[in-house]
Amino acid sequence: MGLIVQKFGGTSVANAERIFNVARIITDEYNKGNNVVAVVSAQGDTTDDLIAKAQEINPDASKREMDMLLSSGEQISISLLAMAIEKLGYPVISLLGWQAGFVTDSTHSNARIKRIDTDRLFNEIGKKNIVIVAGFQGLNRYDDISTLGRGGSDTSAVAIAAALKADCCQIFTDVDGVYTADPRKVPNAKKLDEITFDEMLELATLGAQVLHNRSVEMAKKYNVDLEVRSSLENVPGTKVKEVAKLEKMLIKGVAKDTDCARIAITKVPDTPGIAFKIFSKLAQKKINVDIILQSIGHDGKKDIAFTVPKSQGKLAVEILKDSLNFNDETEIKLDENVAKISVVGAGMETHPGVASKMFEAMFESNINIQMISTSEIKISVLIDLKDADRAVVAVHDKFIK
Amino acid sequence: MGLIVQKFGGTSVANAERIFNVARIITDEYNKGNNVVAVVSAQGDTTDDLIAKAQEINPDASKREMDMLLSSGEQISISLLAMAIEKLGYPVISLLGWQAGFVTDSTHSNARIKRIDTDRLFNEIGKKNIVIVAGFQGLNRYDDISTLGRGGSDTSAVAIAAALKADCCQIFTDVDGVYTADPRKVPNAKKLDEITFDEMLELATLGAQVLHNRSVEMAKKYNVDLEVRSSLENVPGTKVKEVAKLEKMLIKGVAKDTDCARIAITKVPDTPGIAFKIFSKLAQKKINVDIILQSIGHDGKKDIAFTVPKSQGKLAVEILKDSLNFNDETEIKLDENVAKISVVGAGMETHPGVASKMFEAMFESNINIQMISTSEIKISVLIDLKDADRAVVAVHDKFIK
Numbered sequence: 001m002g003l004i005v006q007k008f009g010g011t012s013v014a015n016a017e018r019i020f021n022v023a024r025i026i027t028d029e030y031n032k033g034n035n036v037v038a039v040v041s042a043q044g045d046t047t048d049d050l051i052a053k054a055q056e057i058n059p060d061a062s063k064r065e066m067d068m069l070l071s072s073g074e075q076i077s078i079s080l081l082a083m084a085i086e087k088l089g090y091p092v093i094s095l096l097g098w099q100a101g102f103v104t105d106s107t108h109s110n111a112r113i114k115r116i117d118t119d120r121l122f123n124e125i126g127k128k129n130i131v132i133v134a135g136f137q138g139l140n141r142y143d144d145i146s147t148l149g150r151g152g153s154d155t156s157a158v159a160i161a162a163a164l165k166a167d168c169c170q171i172f173t174d175v176d177g178v179y180t181a182d183p184r185k186v187p188n189a190k191k192l193d194e195i196t197f198d199e200m201l202e203l204a205t206l207g208a209q210v211l212h213n214r215s216v217e218m219a220k221k222y223n224v225d226l227e228v229r230s231s232l233e234n235v236p237g238t239k240v241k242e243v244a245k246l247e248k249m250l251i252k253g254v255a256k257d258t259d260c261a262r263i264a265i266t267k268v269p270d271t272p273g274i275a276f277k278i279f280s281k282l283a284q285k286k287i288n289v290d291i292i293l294q295s296i297g298h299d300g301k302k303d304i305a306f307t308v309p310k311s312q313g314k315l316a317v318e319i320l321k322d323s324l325n326f327n328d329e330t331e332i333k334l335d336e337n338v339a340k341i342s343v344v345g346a347g348m349e350t351h352p353g354v355a356s357k358m359f360e361a362m363f364e365s366n367i368n369i370q371m372i373s374t375s376e377i378k379i380s381v382l383i384d385l386k387d388a389d390r391a392v393v394a395v396h397d398k399f400i401k
Numbered sequence: 402m403g404l405i406v407q408k409f410g411g412t413s414v415a416n417a418e419r420i421f422n423v424a425r426i427i428t429d430e431y432n433k434g435n436n437v438v439a440v441v442s443a444q445g446d447t448t449d450d451l452i453a454k455a456q457e458i459n460p461d462a463s464k465r466e467m468d469m470l471l472s473s474g475e476q477i478s479i480s481l482l483a484m485a486i487e488k489l490g491y492p493v494i495s496l497l498g499w500q501a502g503f504v505t506d507s508t509h510s511n512a513r514i515k516r517i518d519t520d521r522l523f524n525e526i527g528k529k530n531i532v533i534v535a536g537f538q539g540l541n542r543y544d545d546i547s548t549l550g551r552g553g554s555d556t557s558a559v560a561i562a563a564a565l566k567a568d569c570c571q572i573f574t575d576v577d578g579v580y581t582a583d584p585r586k587v588p589n590a591k592k593l594d595e596i597t598f599d600e601m602l603e604l605a606t607l608g609a610q611v612l613h614n615r616s617v618e619m620a621k622k623y624n625v626d627l628e629v630r631s632s633l634e635n636v637p638g639t640k641v642k643e644v645a646k647l648e649k650m651l652i653k654g655v656a657k658d659t660d661c662a663r664i665a666i667t668k669v670p671d672t673p674g675i676a677f678k679i680f681s682k683l684a685q686k687k688i689n690v691d692i693i694l695q696s697i698g699h700d701g702k703k704d705i706a707f708t709v710p711k712s713q714g715k716l717a718v719e720i721l722k723d724s725l726n727f728n729d730e731t732e733i734k735l736d737e738n739v740a741k742i743s744v745v746g747a748g749m750e751t752h753p754g755v756a757s758k759m760f761e762a763m764f765e766s767n768i769n770i771q772m773i774s775t776s777e778i779k780i781s782v783l784i785d786l787k788d789a790d791r792a793v794v795a796v797h798d799k800f801i802k
Contacts, residue, residue, distance in 0.1 A: 016457045050477070054484055056417045061484035068495050069480035072473040076451070079470035083455055083462040094469050099544060120544070143500060143521070 002167040003125070004029050007039040007135065007157035011174055012231040013077045014044035016084075022231060023084040025172065026130060030090060035125045037164065039135040039157040040081055042073025063108035067137075067147045071097070074134035074153075082132050093124050094132040097145070101163075102138030102156065104146045111146035113138060113155065116163040125164075133160065151212020158215045162222035169219070169226050170237075171211060176230035177238035178203065178210050181254040181396045185389055190400055192252060194239045199252045200226075202344040202378045216240065250354065251345040251399040256392050258385060260290065261313030261336045262370065264305040265320070267329040270297035275304065281323045282308075287316050291340070291373040291382060301329070305371065307382060310336055338370065339388035342380040343395060355379050361398040367391050403568040404526070405430050408440040408536065408558035412575050413632040414478045415445035417485075423632060424485040426573065427531060431491060436526045438565065440536040440558040441482055443474025464509035468538075468548045472498070475535035475554075483533050494525050495533040498546070502564075503539030503557065505547045512547035514539060514556065517564040526565075534561060552613020559616045563623035570625050571638075572612060577631035578639035579604065579611050582655040582797045586790055591801055593653060595640045600653045601627075603745040603779045617641065651755065652746040652800040657793050661691065662714030663736040663771065663783060665706040666721070670728060671698035676705060682724045683709075688717045692741070692774040692783060702730070706772065708783060711737055739771065740789035743781040744796060756780050762799040768792050 006029065008022050022038075029036050050069050054061050078094035085092040101117035124131045135153025140146045148155055154171060161169035175183070176191065178200065183189040195203075197220035204213040210228055219226050219240065229237030268274055275294065282289055287308055295303040308316050317334050326332075348354045355372075358379055362369055367390065371382035383391055407430065409423050423439075430437050451470050455462050479495035486493040502518035525532045536554025541547045549556055555572060562570035576584070577592065579601065584590040596604075598621035605614040611629055620627050620641065630638030669675055676695065683690055688709055696704040709717050718735050727733075749755045756773075759780055763770055768791065772783035784792055 016454075019458060053417075053477075053481060057420060057481055058484040058488040060488075062487055065480045065483045065487065065495060068483070068497075069477060072476040072480075075473040075476065076454075076470060079466045079473075080454060080458055082466045082469070083459040086463055086466065087459040087461075094466060096469075096546075145497075 003035045005161040005166045005169045010041040037131045041153040046073040071137040092130040097137035098139035100133045104138035106140045110149035154215035161224045172231035254396040257340040264333045267301040270302045337385040361394040365394040404436045406562040406567045406570045411442040438532045442554040447474040472538040493531040498538035499540035501534045505539035507541045511550035555616035562625045573632035655797040658741040665734045668702045668730040671703045738786040762795040766795040
């Protein structure tokens with residue numbers, strides 16, 4: 001007899017029919033003799049509808065009141081799901097974040113889980129209740145409701161699995177696992193049986209959007225075995241764990257990230273400390289800098305280019321213009337029409353051919369590479385936004401057949 | 402500087418425009434230098450929509466999960482109202498029932514308030530925050546959310562006013578006070594400046610629907626001055642208090658109650674204890690019996706008739722048939738097409754003419770009286786349902802000009 005944590009997203013509980021579908025997945029697991037804790041998001045568009053209501057009244061509403069408002073969404077979905085499970089004849093109880101013991105810090109709308117007081121959870125499990133927990137929410141030290149920000153329900157599920165030392169944390173979604181690329185865009189995309197936390201993190205960060213990276217980070221930290229599965233059909237999904245079994249595929253995935261902008265500073269005086277000055281100013285304002293490229297200087301000048309999230313591009317340019325005394329020659333350019341294409345795979349650092357194979361794919365497709373960045377398990381290139389989808393297919397087909 | 406508790410119902414916060422209207426009423430009071438605690442119901446049809454969602458999934462859902470579901474309604478309205486008050490530039494905080502300290506018994510869907518732990522309320526008031534409290538809800542000893550049942554937000558407001566020793570509890574509604582009869586049905590209906598708790602209780606119980614009787618009972622018990630006012634126009638309402646000033650009007654109101662059914666048991670053996678047997682059986686099953694009429698017996702037989710709430714009529718008949726051994730002659734009849742018309746006024750016990758004046762009004766309108774019941778401040782008659790609206794006008798015009 002084990003303990004399984006299951007997580008269901010908003011589309012999985014969007015209407016009565018889907019709620020019963022989820023109720024059956026949960027009770028099937030319970031029928032195997034397992035204890036089940038299910039973490040649920042708000043129904044379908046509930047959160048967006050609530051945000052629209054708030055916008056109409058006060059676009060600058062405090063985050064404290066936004067959290068109060070938005071957390072009602074999961075309150076509705078957990079009680080409806082519990083009612084469906086009651087209807088199927090099983091013992092069940094729904095718990096809000098604070099009832100399930102989620103204690104967070106005080107950063108409203110983007111809170112971090114500090115701990116889970118598990119007394120009530122264990123108490124309900126001990127009574128053989130199926131426990132339905134509201135994802136995305138907790139309580140801070142002032143007894144105010146907090147929410148965890150984007151992907152919060154995944155994080156809630158992993159945190160409960162860690163706190164209860166569950167045997168597995170199953171993330172149910174509308175796809176049946178993690179693919180080597182977006183299957184809607186890349187016809188040859190293949191489902192992975194297993195993937196490591198680190199590989200998943202790179203894919204999540206790069207916009208694969210199956211699992212939020214905070215939840216994967218937490219799973220890695222507490223060594224919680226994850227499984228990404230379909231809530232629509234009962235087929236094996238993708239297991240995410242510390243060590244994945246070796247597969248023939250060198251590359252676990254190709255990801256596209258269009259949320260980036262490129263800033264180029266040309267003809268910067270080539271003096272010591274200039275890079276430090278630039279990036280410390282940006283760090284002070286919490287601008288996330290990703291790929292950095294610096295030209296070899298000549299004539300006492302050099303060029304520096306880097307990428308930032310698209311939403312921070314204009315701000316970054318302003319900061320640089322305001323805070324640095326460049327000479328008249330220096331220019332700062334912002335290009336928002338760029339995309340980052342990455343290949344991810346834990347084995348690649350021992351296979352020197354990966355980078356060249358990737359560049360070959362780009363060359364064959366006549367796609368210009370603006371910047372290159374490599375890590376132990378990832379190679380990324382920055383290209384023109386209009387070439388992004390073509391590039392993913394080209395790179396994917398080069399590595400995965 | 403005083404402390405005012407204000408209560409706003411669901412129609413008062415049904416959309417953004419009305420929410421800002423309420424926000425202005427609250428901040429106007431705050432601008433006078435008063436502390437304000439506002440108790441709010443769920444928006445417009447929210448509760449009905451949530452009930453419909455639950456019905457679709459499980460018509461027999463547990464009351465515990467229904468309370469979890471329904472209490473989300475006030476969570477939405479309090480946060481939206483707080484955002485509107487933020488927009489107007491005032492310090493404000495919204496609190497759920499449990500955050501405001503409402504401790505209830507464990508009767509889900511119809512819980513009673515046991516106490517209010519006022520620490521947080523006083524703390525927020527001390528910070529000069531306007532406090533917006535979710536009505537209708539509390540927390541039981543198991544840390545589960547409970548709801549107070551019909552009219553619960555009125556009760557929440559009165560309970561807070563009592564616990565905080567507020568100077569006044571203002572109940573805002575879509576009418577501008579308590580009338581001598583339903584103004585939509587009786588053109589001559591007059592607004593009362595003042596009314597006593599006892600008179601209000603009789604009117605509330607009799608279906609005047611301005612204030613729920615539990616809230617009036619609580620106001621009487623803790624001597625909380627109430628005022629029923631309009632949320633739509635700023636005019637004086639009706640004050641409800643222990644002693645009302647003497648008015649020229651003998652009668653404070655005429656009420657119609659159509660939620661009643663009449664049960665007649667004919668030719669019952671005229672033996673001692675028969676009435677006891679009948680009504681103790683009904684009491685055991687929690688049937689609320691109202692007017693009772695017993696004929697003078699002859700030939701060793703008598704007739705007994707009484708009224709019960711319409712929803713309990715069929716059940717009451719079954720209980721009597723199952724549990725009492727009547728002889729073959731005895732018949733039990735149920736009539737659901739009846740209405741109770743009552744005149745209410747604290748002064749009437751010293752004015753012997755009231756009853757005859759009422760009967761005269763019925764006679765003049767050619768309406769047959771089936772049963773009569775009198776108390777110190779009330780005279781009620783049971784009549785045919787189809788005559789009810791005519792009867793109210795006739796009686797009202799007889800007493801109030």
